[in-house]
Amino acid sequence: MKKSISLPVTLFSSLIFLLSAFQVLAQPSPQQLADQISAKNSERIAAIDNILITVSPENGGFFPETTTAYEKIYRDGRYILVAEEADMDIGMLSGAFDDQMPLLVRAAHTIISETYNGRPVYRVEVDDTDALNELGSEYDDYDYYEDEEVVISAVIWIDQRELYPLRIDMEQLTEEGFEISVSLTMEDYREYSGLAIPHRITMKIDGIEDQFTDEDLAEARGYLRELEEQLALMPADQREMIENQLRPQMEMFEAMLEGDGFGLGDMVFVVTDVQVNR
Known part of the structure; x- marks a missing residue:
């Protein structure tokens, strides 16, 4: 005699199926997530015309204290903040306030919902080499093929509620064929006139020692x-x-x-001063 399936098991299986289907439907596409980030960024800088941000290494090191001026401009149908001038661009906040992050997200091949340090995030994976290396080239005439390192992949953890990055990992390939891993972790976000700025940025670089x-x-x-x-x-x-x-x-x-190697270890930078609309 054919054995029947109990009603509770059937209902449970149906609920699991519906939950899985809902998660798939709720997952934003790269275009949708990029548009959400762009809209959120525009909202955050509505009251800001310009901003000065000073970043210092926490315990000294190779990098000096830097102050970067960001100015609001209108580009491609949207207001963004772009770096106007800097003592030295160390890449800490470059691309955080302009249209580069949405462009990177649009090039993603995978977006996954998960938890990072207890916070719901989108893990955005990008392996489009052209998109990764041509960011900003439209505006500065930069040819990444002439550089010594080429970015081959990136993973970005984006807070689902606030839509700002918590961590960015990049894999680079040098001209000699060495792989370099760069990781940026952004913590202690604070708001200034609506703009969220990470006050602690940790940079870790692995693979440099292999080149020496x-x-x-x-x-x-x-x-x-x-x-x-x-x-x-x-x-x-x-x-x-x-x-x-x-x-x-x-x-x-x-x-x-x-030491045992020529690694840079963890380099921690802290935001020491922020001035809005000076």
Whole structure:
């Protein structure tokens, strides 16, 4: 005799099917998510004409404190914030306030809903090499094929409610065929006149050590010793002035050379000042 299926099991299976179908339908397409991010960004900068953001390394290092001025402009039917001038562009917030993030999301091949650090996020995966490397080239005449590194993939974790990035991972390929992994984690978002700005940015770079031979490291140690000798011969006032400027970088460089590898480790940057509509 054919065994019947119980009603509770049938109902449970139906609920699972409906839930799965709902999740698929609720998942935004790359175009839809990009449009949502663009609209949210425009809303956030409605009261902002310009903004100055100062970023400093948390514990010293190779990068100095930088101040970048962003100005609101109208481009391609939408208001955005673009970098006007900077002491040195270290890439911390570049592309965060303009139209580059939506362009990147539109090129995604996969969008998955998941949880990141307890927060619902969209994990956006992009492997379109042209889209990854041509961001911004329309406006600065930059040819990425002439660069030494090419971005081959990216994964972005975007907060589902706030629609800002929490983490960005990128895989790069050097001209010599070495792979470099770059990870940016953005935390402690605070709002200024509606604009959400991450106040703690952690950058991690892996794979650089593979590009250096023992001879390269020995040569770098020689340069460092030569610099120390030159400093020792300088007048005290001049030596103190230069050491105040270079000592953190020299100590970090020395630690890298004497360590197990030439990795940069975690570099933490903090936003120390924000000025709106100055």
